Amino acid sequence: MGSIPVIAVTGYLGAGKTSLLNHVLRTPHARIGVVVNDFGDINVDAGLVSGQVDEPASIAGGCICCLPDDGELDAALARLADPKLRLDAIIIEASGLADPVSLARMVGFSGVEGVRDGGVIDVVDAATHFEKVDDGVVPPARYGAATLVVVNKLDQLPESDRETTVRRIEQRVHQRNPRAQVVGAVGGRIDPALLYDVAAARDEYGQLSFRDALFDLTEPDETPHHHVHADSVTVTSAGDVDPDAVLDMLESPPAGVYRLKGTVAVRHRSRTRAYVVNVVGPSVHLRRGDTGTAANTLVAIGMHLDMEDVRSRLSAAVAPSERNPSPAALRRLQRYLGR
Structure with a gap:
């Protein structure tokens, strides 16, 4: 088995990290491990997580990037890197206060065998981003750590402003980090193929898997989770x-x-x-x-x-x-x- 990508999901409170994380956890046949920061702002759907692994690895004691050392994160990653779990990816949720630069360093320099850096996903709120986050002359340092910036909640903007807002954020991001990719989204619904490969389905063809039966891709009273395909x-x-x-x-x-x-x-x-x-x-x-x-x-x-x-x-x-x-x-x- 190859190395498992470790993907950090960052973003200010209310940007939509919960929506993005729960969306990618619904990928059929995917096996995703999650490292949960107990004092973070994400309330991960416990059923989705338990459908992937026995339980999420947990880090307590405040913001994940403010831990006194990287040992606790490494311990969580080592547990999830166990080949018996056959994971396709490990996702770290970070609190809204977490510094993406510090988190990227912790993942990039992790000494855990069997894992590799899978990028930093920074989720931003399209409607409030320039008031809450990017409100200075110089683009914020967090752009420098991001590999993918998800401009979320585009549905909260007039349709005529959506493309302009994405391009404006993209220009600011590229001032700090020309290599970062920027994608627009509604409800955090990005194509999971951008983040990881899904292992081949292990269920018999023609049979409904346990996950398919338990987690339909449509929430009650909602439209299906459509997203722009990569x-x-x-x-x-x-x-x-x-x-x-x-x-x-x-x-x-x-x-x-x-x-x-x-x-x-x-x-x-x-x-x-x-x-x-x-x-x-x-x-x-x-x-x-x-x-x-x-x-x-x-x-x-x-x-x-x-x-x-x-x-x-x-x-x-x-x-x-x-x-x-x-x-x-x-x-x-x-x-x-x-x-």
């Missing part, structure tokens, strides 16, 4: 690739791409080694894959992608190379393995 581009190739070409693309993905994943084959002298790659925002993660394969696959996931441009760039990155990689290219690859 775009996805997949390319494949056979043969060994140039690691420099792959890393250049991973470090600077095509416009609009939020996540990249896949496997690539690289020649090391007389043999081929496979590497599993995962990218979220600026975080690039590599690990060794199965040896002996010469198959390459890259998948890009994001919003409003220029599909042909993304396909062209991914294809160029995994184009077969006849030359052996240079020692410098292999060292560059090795540096990512050590992270």
Whole structure:
């Protein structure tokens, strides 16, 4: 089993973190672990959480990013990283007072085996954001830690103002963090594919799973949980690739791409080694894959992608190379393995 992405959900009180979290927990067949900050402002649907794991890991004693050390968070992550749970992702809820910069540091430098940084999702209230959060000349520091900014509660704005508000927030975010992605939402309903991969359904085809029976995707007296679907581009190739070409693309993905994943084959002298790659925002993660394969696959996931441009760039990155990689290219690859 590969490493489990750890996704932090931040945002001021009332921005809609609860709605977003409970929405993604309803993803059919997904197995999500949740770290709950007891003094936080989120009231996670206990039934949804218990449908994923036995119970959420809990951190008490105030704001999660103000803990005297990272030990308590690491203990919670280690518990949820147990392979027996077969989780697709771990989500940390943070109180409205939590500092996204500190939380990103805690996750990024966690020493827990089997987990990796899955990004920081900052949820903002479209109707009050510029009065409560971004009210100064300089964009707030929290933008610098975010990998995905969800402009929520767009339904509380006149329809004619929604696109303008999203673009205004996007411009402010990009002043501080050009790599962050910005997406609009109503009720926190973003495509879960932006956050994690759902493992293959383990139930028999034609049978209704326990979760399907217990949690219908429609709340009483509400419309279904529609959301704008993410775009996805997949390319494949056979043969060994140039690691420099792959890393250049991973470090600077095509416009609009939020996540990249896949496997690539690289020649090391007389043999081929496979590497599993995962990218979220600026975080690039590599690990060794199965040896002996010469198959390459890259998948890009994001919003409003220029599909042909993304396909062209991914294809160029995994184009077969006849030359052996240079020692410098292999060292560059090795540096990512050590992270």
